[in-house]
Amino acid sequence: MSVSRVEAITVRDSLSVSLTVGAYGIAFGAAAVANGFSVLQACLLSLLTFSGASQFAVVGVMGAGGSALSAIATASLLGVRNLLYGLIMAPHLQVKGFKRVIAAQVTIDESTAVALGSQKRGSDAMRHGFWLTGFGVFFFWNVFTLAGALGAQALGDTRAWGLDAAVPAAFLGLVWPRLEKNSDRALALACMVFALAMTPILPAGLPIIATAFIAIVVGLQR
Amino acid sequence: MSALWIATIGAGLVAFTLKYTGHSIPAHLLAHPRIQRINALIPIALLSALVAVQSFTEKSRLMIDHRAAGVSVALVVLLLKAPFPVVVLSAAITSAAVYRLF
DSSP: OOSSOOOHHHHHHHHHHHHHHHHHHHHHHHHHHHTTOOHHHHHHIIIIIOOHHHHHHHHHHHHTTOOHHHHHHHHHHHHHHHHHHHHHHHHHHOOOHHHHHHHHHTOSHHHHHHHHHTGGGOHHHHHHHHHHHHHHHHHHHHHHHHHHHHHHHHHOSGGGGTHHHHHHHHHHHHHGGGOOSHHHHHHHHHHHHHHHHHTTTSOTTHHHHHHHHHHHHHHHHO | OOHHHHHHHHHHHHHHHHHHHHHHSOGGGGOOHHHHHHHHHHHHHHHHHHHHHHHHEETTEEOOSHHHHHHHHHHHHHHTTOOHHHHHHHHHHHHHHHHHHO
16 A cells, blocks of 8 residues: 555545445355355355355355356356456556455455545545455455354254345345346346246256356347 | 365355456456446346245255245345345344244
């Protein structure tokens, strides 16, 4: 980070995003354990993958009986957007070596969003927003994952506590803000119907991955 | 190594590789608007499919049970513009209640 002062507004934005988003980690930790992952595996998913939608996808696909390959493929397709965020952020961050490794790991929806939101206040504010939000979410997300995983482990039968419904509800909450256009809602609905129709036919996990191809076909045509 | 371990480590490795690649390749390679559009659509497709499969299937069979009740309530509170934690909690409470009662 440069020597310039970090503006209070950047700190405020970063902290509020970090705390709110980090708290979702409870839902992830609980969902992971409810789907058969150990507390250690839940924590490693948050530390290593560190991308909410991808992590929920791993847990969701494995929980539905999918293969490890299906889980990794689905998570990776969801993680492709982080690659594009990296492309956007790299010219502003100008980091090399170990710093670039760290920057890459904290390149997620939230750090990129706060950085872009701070862009009009200059490139220092942008960089500060990226780093503060990246580290902030990383810290809270991992702490809350551990809390959620331990909590779910203590509960026993997770169905009696509604955790098997918390996972699809979390997916619904994640996709909801992306459904502003009618065409996007139509795509969402089509993918739901397709995945359900294919579930009795295809091996578990594949009906989910296959919908990515629907998205590609739609994206190429529009 | 169990499937859960392979999924845990594999997802982490690929996730990091994607992020690092983004920081390391020239920006113009993926600037095409079509790629940007597909990038916005893929999460919608995958997350929607995950909602459906996690709500209405059980081991390759279609099934309507306590989870459907929970997710329906999640949909209602989303329409009422509730924040994410409320969405997840209300789904869990509803599903748990239905599971225990029936």
